[in-house]
């Protein structure tokens with residue numbers, strides 16, 4: 105525990121919540137701790153990703169432990185991989201670079217929508233989000249801006265799976281994001297990475 109605290113301090117990682125898992129020392133640890141498929145580690149190496157960034161070091165184990173995560177780290181700090189890596193490990197598949205050789209004809213479809221359209225589709229029962237297992241709200245500092253909030257809020261209610269794992273990623277931490285995080289998540293681990301160190 106002390107080792108984790110020192111390591112977090114070195115990487116400017118601040119955590120709160122109970123039982124926060126140890127940060128990753130390396131990507132290889134994904135294999136020893138979480139049985140990550142080797143091809144994922146190979147693909148990361150091929151992309152030139154040598155070490156996990158601070159947000160990746162902490163958020164990936166949190167999500168792999170099945171915990172909800174409220175994560176804030178600066179723009180460019182690698183938040184995308186922090187939430188897709190656990191998803192890929194769950195799916196045991198990989199897209200584009202990371203999902204090399206995957207058979208895309210076997211993938212369920214993607215849905216790209218504005219919040220209002222999505223709200224309409226939910227209302228008309230054209231889409232069922234009640235079985236979604238993993239929800240990531242990226243750019244949540246933009247998503248929860250007061251102008252968008254009402255639209256987003258009604259969409260979020262449609263994700264009604266009681267065992268859904270929610271996570272919230274942002275680059276800045278305005279009060280309205282903190283408020284929404286508190287409403288949306290119950291025992292989330294909070295991971296904040298400072299701007300200066302890496």
Ligand code: ADP
Nearest residue numbers: 153154155156157178179180181182183184185
């Ligand atoms: P953010 O969402 O925090 O703004 P991105 O996820 O867009 O950041 O990542 C920023 C850039 O860093 C991308 O080009 C990505 O490929 C690269 N990157 C992510 N993780 C690593 C890593 N561990 N090592 C090297 N580069 C990385």
Ligand code: MG
Nearest residue numbers: 183184242243
């Ligand atoms: Mg991003």
